[in-house]
Amino acid sequence: xxxxxxxxxxxxxxxxxxxxxxxxxxxxxxxxxxxxxxxxxxxxxxxxxxxxxxxxxxxxxxxxxxxxxxxxxxxxxxxxxxxxxxxxxxxxxxxxxxxxxxxxxxxxxxxxxxxxxxxxxxxxxxxxxxxxxxxxxxxxxxxxxxxxxxxxxxxxxxxxxxxxxxxxxxxxxxxxxxxxxxxxxxxxxxxxxxxxxxxxxxxxxxxxxxxxxxxxxxxxxxxxxxxxxxxxxxxxxxxxxxxxxxxxxxxxxxxxxxxxxxxxxxxxxxxxxxxxxxxxxxxxxxxxxxxxxxxxxxxxxxxxxxxxxxxxxxxxxxxxxxxxxxxxxxxxxxxxxxxxxxxxxxxxxxxxxxxxxxxxxxxxxxxxxxxxxxxxxxxxxxxxxxx
Ligand SMILES: Cc1ncc(COP(=O)(O)O)c(C=O)c1O
Numbered sequence: 222x223x224x225x226x227x228x229x230x231x232x233x234x235x236x237x238x239x240x241x242x243x244x245x246x247x248x249x250x251x252x253x254x255x256x257x258x259x260x261x262x263x264x265x266x267x268x269x270x271x272x273x274x275x276x277x278x279x280x281x282x283x284x285x286x287x288x289x290x291x292x293x294x295x296x297x298x299x300x301x302x303x304x305x306x307x308x309x310x311x312x313x314x315x316x317x318x319x320x321x322x323x324x325x326x327x328x329x330x331x332x333x334x335x336x337x338x339x340x341x342x343x344x345x346x347x348x349x350x351x352x353x354x355x356x357x358x359x360x361x362x363x364x365x366x367x368x369x370x371x372x373x374x375x376x377x378x379x380x381x382x383x384x385x386x387x388x389x390x391x392x393x394x395x396x397x398x399x400x401x402x403x404x405x406x407x408x409x410x411x412x413x414x415x416x417x418x419x420x421x422x423x424x425x426x427x428x429x430x431x432x433x434x435x436x437x438x439x440x441x442x443x444x445x446x447x448x449x450x451x452x453x454x455x456x457x458x459x460x461x462x463x464x465x466x467x468x469x470x471x472x473x474x475x476x477x478x479x480x481x482x483x484x485x486x487x488x489x490x491x492x493x494x495x496x497x498x499x500x501x502x503x504x505x506x507x508x509x510x511x512x513x514x515x516x517x518x519x520x521x522x523x524x525x526x527x528x529x530x531x532x533x534x535x536x537x538x539x540x541x542x543x544x545x546x547x548x549x550x551x552x553x554x555x556x557x558x559x560x561x562x563x564x565x566x567x568x569x570x571x572x573x574x575x576x577x578x579x580x581x582x583x584x585x586x587x588x589x590x591x592x593x594x595x596x597x598x599x600x601x602x603x604x605x606x607x608x
Pocket of ligand 1: 256316317318319342389393421423453454455456461464465466
């Protein structure tokens with residue numbers, strides 16, 4: 222046993238999987254636990270990948286992504302943000318998840334601290350721990366109308382070992398969207414303290430009001446400062462199973478990223494990358510349609526669940542999750558397990574999204590509205606008789 226790292230042996234499934242594991246094969250369960258819809262990737266994207274496959278795109282490619290897809294990302298960023306990003310800054314190594322891992326590999330040595338703006342997607346914490354780093358939670362506050370980032374608390378958490386701040390907007394699980402003035406202030410703080418900033422913007426097109434895409438750190442970051450803007454295809458174009466994402470990183474990392482990409486995955490799946498080009502270039506109608514569905518669903522959640530007397534739910538501004546606080550709840554895992562056993566609705570336990578979330582559950586509202594409505598009614602009935 223000696224050569225095995227204790228922190229690896231201690232790894233446990235997240236509070237999403239701990240609820241789901243025993244029920245994955247039950248067709249009666251309405252799944253709101255994972256971060257995806259029930260929509261198959263649009264046909265024009267699938268067809269582009271099939272064409273690439275038929276054309277023999279089955280070989281190794283450049284490890285930072287095939288040239289046509291990196292050029293398509295460059296054009297896309299210019300079109301949706303009006304920003305010219307130098308191609309040396311764009312890497313598509315595989316999934317968005319992999320961009321998180323590679324970014325942290327660029328920043329962290331064992332013992333280094335990373336401030337995680339919480340509630341957060343649990344995998345970010347696990348990446349930090351796998352690399353021997355130390356996650357430090359700074360929780361958003363639940364204001365009367367919106368989630369709120371208290372920059373003073375972020376600054377107070379910075380210590381001699383702090384290397385980076387991770388923030389995700391639009392946010393999984395809260396639906397919070399960071400405003401440009403908040404982004405500017407956080408970036409300034411990173412600059413003052415010499416910290417890297419990891420901005421996870423994978424939900425950039427999943428916005429209900431306000432600008433589309435959501436405000437991005439791309440608009441603020443200098444070409445060669447330690448800012449990593451992570452993005453991907455999963456959430457805007459219903460491509461979760463494709464494992465395709467990209468990042469914009471400091472220009473000086475072009476060569477190191479080529480090598481890191483080689484040792485992590487040796488590049489993203491070749492033919493899948495051509496599906497990615499189609500999504501970027503022909504995907505606007507789908508993005509808009511999906512946004513309408515999730516906005517409608519967000520309103521359903523607010524109406525059916527948000528009005529329950531035991532529920533406190535801030536209206537999600539983006540992404541496709543609701544993160545309600547349930548009055549009197551102290552054990553979110555037990556709650557979600559009982560909910561799935563008794564009502565056949567799969568949700569995720571709040572504790573897994575960082576400290577201070579034991580009274581919350583997360584539900585994904587991207588599935589078709591008729592099914593979502595049934596699930597919400599079941600949750601409401603459960604709450605009526607709980608505990
Ligand atoms: C905040 C956040 N970042 C990154 C990812 C990873 O995305 P992908 O499936 O494209 O690897 C997810 C997936 O749920 C996420 O919620």
